[in-house]
Amino acid sequence: MTAELEILRPDDWHLHLRDGAMLAAVAPHSTWARRAIIMPNLDPPVTTSAEAAAYQHRIRRALPRGSDFTPLMTLYLTERTDPADLAAGVETGIVTAAKLYPAGATTNSARGVRDLDAIMPVLERMADLGVPLCTHGEVTAPEVDIFDREAVFIERVLAPLRQRLPELKVVMEHVTTAEGVDYVRESAPGIGATITVQHLMLNRNALLAGGIRPHYYCLPVLKRERHRQALRRAATSGHARFFLGTDSAPHLRGAKEAPCGCAGCFTAPVALPCLAHVFEEEGALDRLEAFASRNGPAFYGLAPNPDRLRLQKTRSPMRPPSSIQTPEGPVEVFDPGVALYWQMEPAYA
Ligand code: NCD
Numbered sequence: 001m002t003a004e005l006e007i008l009r010p011d012d013w014h015l016h017l018r019d020g021a022m023l024a025a026v027a028p029h030s031t032w033a034r035r036a037i038i039m040p041n042l043d044p045p046v047t048t049s050a051e052a053a054a055y056q057h058r059i060r061r062a063l064p065r066g067s068d069f070t071p072l073m074t075l076y077l078t079e080r081t082d083p084a085d086l087a088a089g090v091e092t093g094i095v096t097a098a099k100l101y102p103a104g105a106t107t108n109s110a111r112g113v114r115d116l117d118a119i120m121p122v123l124e125r126m127a128d129l130g131v132p133l134c135t136h137g138e139v140t141a142p143e144v145d146i147f148d149r150e151a152v153f154i155e156r157v158l159a160p161l162r163q164r165l166p167e168l169k170v171v172m173e174h175v176t177t178a179e180g181v182d183y184v185r186e187s188a189p190g191i192g193a194t195i196t197v198q199h200l201m202l203n204r205n206a207l208l209a210g211g212i213r214p215h216y217y218c219l220p221v222l223k224r225e226r227h228r229q230a231l232r233r234a235a236t237s238g239h240a241r242f243f244l245g246t247d248s249a250p251h252l253r254g255a256k257e258a259p260c261g262c263a264g265c266f267t268a269p270v271a272l273p274c275l276a277h278v279f280e281e282e283g284a285l286d287r288l289e290a291f292a293s294r295n296g297p298a299f300y301g302l303a304p305n306p307d308r309l310r311l312q313k314t315r316s317p318m319r320p321p322s323s324i325q326t327p328e329g330p331v332e333v334f335d336p337g338v339a340l341y342w343q344m345e346p347a348y349a
């Protein structure tokens with residue numbers, strides 16, 4: 001039995017850190033990652049390079065003293081995004097990627113994109129500069145069933161966009177379906193996908209069977225078991241274009257346990273222990289490093305981290321806190337529903 005595992009320090013290629021008091025409370029829980037792609041869906045969203053720089057500054061101030069965590073900033077694309085502003089942000093190193101939220105697809109996406117044609121000049125500029133487009137890959141058309149929204153996005157939006165602009169690097173964020181996995185595998189190299197911890201660990205029964213569990217509600221919504229199996233195969237395969245993006249998305253307990261609860265799981269504190277658990281179950285601990293630490297930077301054209309992270313398997317299960325406190329109230333920590341034995345050394349946050 002492997003009791004210890006050392007991997008290159010991971011990164012998180014999809015992370016929500018929020019702002020203000022919430023930011024200060026959650027940021028320390030992500031410092032096991034050396035870098036993270038920070039989602040821009042604040043209210044109001046981060047739409048310009050200047051706003052990204054200011055947000056990056058607030059994140060750095062919220063980190064524990066001495067932390068080497070590096071926030072990689074993204075711009076929230078709107079139909080008014082200025083290609084020159086994006087290019088300037090890339091030039092100064094503030095902007096790493098831009099995020100496409102179809103309007104209405106998820107938390108704070110109302111200002112997102114309705115008409116892809118309207119952002120073609122920005123996308124062309126991004127393709128020229130080699131800047132990745134991160135996509136929330138779900139259509140929002142009301143007639144499309146919520147469980148089908150990812151597959152339909154590929155058909156209606158992603159495939160045509162890739163034909164139109166094959167040079168554009170695209171990340172399918174939080175891929176959740178066998179169709180999504182197959183699409184990435186079968187495509188030419190410019191497309192990758194992040195996978196979350198909750199989609200590797202749970203299927204939709206966890207959300208809906210025997211009672212509704214709002215803390216398992218996230219977007220894209222948990223899918224059937226066969227999709228979870230496809231995601232596990234992709235993540236543990238070592239395939240270079242699948243990598244970790246936790247999509248850790250904290251919301252106050254009261255906002256989730258509500259008649260219309262918010263989408264998002266706060267996974268940051270347990271993401272690595274959960275991942276090690278999954279990779280061990282799949283007999284693929286030797287591929288954890290590729291998924292968590294190598295494939296992401298390679299896709300983004302960055303070097304892997306020079307330092308390492310150690311995980312130790314303990315005899316008794318770890319006891320993560322069930323919630324963390326913020327000045328505005330508690331935030332539930334993701335509970336995978338199984339005992340976790342892999343602990344990070346040193347214990348981050
Ligand atoms: C995210 C959030 O709360 O910001 N929620 C989620 O369920 N994943 C938004 C997102 O990534 O869709």
Ligand code: ZN
Nearest residue numbers: 016039247249
């Ligand atoms: Zn997200």
